[in-house]
Amino acid sequence: MRYSKIVGLGHHVPETVITNQYLSTVMETNDEWIVERTGIKERRWMDPTKDTVGNMAAKAARIALQRASLTEKDIDFIVFATITPDYFFPGSGVLLQRELGLEGIGALDIRNACSGFIYALSVADQFIKSGMYKTILVVGAEIQSTAIDVSTRGRNTAVIFADGAGAAILQPSDKPGILSTHLHSDGRFAEELYVRDPGSSRPREERQPEQILDTTHFKVVMNGNQVFKHAVVRFMEVINEALHANGMKKEDIDLLVPHQANLRISQYIQEKLALRDDQVYNNIMRYGNTTAASIPIAMSEAWAEGKMKENDVICLAAFGSGFTWASALIRW
Numbered sequence: 001m002r003y004s005k006i007v008g009l010g011h012h013v014p015e016t017v018i019t020n021q022y023l024s025t026v027m028e029t030n031d032e033w034i035v036e037r038t039g040i041k042e043r044r045w046m047d048p049t050k051d052t053v054g055n056m057a058a059k060a061a062r063i064a065l066q067r068a069s070l071t072e073k074d075i076d077f078i079v080f081a082t083i084t085p086d087y088f089f090p091g092s093g094v095l096l097q098r099e100l101g102l103e104g105i106g107a108l109d110i111r112n113a114c115s116g117f118i119y120a121l122s123v124a125d126q127f128i129k130s131g132m133y134k135t136i137l138v139v140g141a142e143i144q145s146t147a148i149d150v151s152t153r154g155r156n157t158a159v160i161f162a163d164g165a166g167a168a169i170l171q172p173s174d175k176p177g178i179l180s181t182h183l184h185s186d187g188r189f190a191e192e193l194y195v196r197d198p199g200s201s202r203p204r205e206e207r208q209p210e211q212i213l214d215t216t217h218f219k220v221v222m223n224g225n226q227v228f229k230h231a232v233v234r235f236m237e238v239i240n241e242a243l244h245a246n247g248m249k250k251e252d253i254d255l256l257v258p259h260q261a262n263l264r265i266s267q268y269i270q271e272k273l274a275l276r277d278d279q280v281y282n283n284i285m286r287y288g289n290t291t292a293a294s295i296p297i298a299m300s301e302a303w304a305e306g307k308m309k310e311n312d313v314i315c316l317a318a319f320g321s322g323f324t325w326a327s328a329l330i331r332w
């Protein structure tokens, strides 16, 4: 049996640190509210003179390659998860392919928001298991800071979402590796967390910039309460599904790396699974919610801190816009 295995992890975040204190100077909010409701103390925002989704992804990818003792030339396919591509089209996969100088290889874009990295991992896992590709670069990268409404009107999203990139390299292995992945969606809730434009299904005149300047249509709109309520249920469901599929129990998890949505969501899951603090990796305090980038950034940091050891059972889980939710169980 052929499995896939993560052989390298890397991440890159912009240099500019945005503190809660700074946010309280541009909108009606304060450090106490943000820390109490979300756990976030600071996040990174892109510098328009330096950072793009594509080049942050390339930096994360190069670190992952180096840690795996591989080079760009070894990559034969890219799966790129982002909902904030540099262009409306083409997608970010081709920009990363160009940036890394990988002539002609396939590049697939995944648009499943906070669950995007696990969806991407699942696709790459199937390609490796089927024998189609040997070395796949899986990336989650986002620039959310330019799509958030940095005013009191947008404060429920502006304090949460942020920028960064994470990468994983997958290769075949004769022992697991990725044990299973589980993907779900429920589009009835699409508008509970979305950016409406530039959507295609409108009268032509509504896509003209002068008509939309004064709307929130290009900004992130979120019904935070709804998202929170669904998230806590779906996170638990999809983690239990992964454990059940592998004949495991919650006690078998060595490390849970949840999508960094909100520290309160992670703490809720930790309590339900009766995991110790050192069994759940959280870095939302330093980076905020970086959507598809949050899991690979967290995995990259956890690995660098020695928190993922050979044979450990690592559980990834995510919930977000769509709604979509997903999990992956990995034998490290």
Ligand code: UT7
Binding pocket: 028, 029, 030, 033, 034, 037, 038, 114, 155, 156, 157, 159, 193, 223, 224, 225, 227, 228, 231, 260, 261, 262, 265, 289, 291, 319, 320, 321
């Ligand atoms: O990645 C997956 C997607 N996202 C998530 O998982 C996020 C899920 N949702 C959440 O994390 C939470 O719903 C939020 C952190 C967004 C909001 O926390 P909440 O406890 O659900 O607050 P709320 O929306 O019920 O708002 C409570 C109050 C409101 O004021 P009033 O109406 O009670 O006077 C808000 O206007 O807090 C106010 N508020 C703020 N106050 C200070 C909302 N945002 C802020 C803010 N600073 N940034």
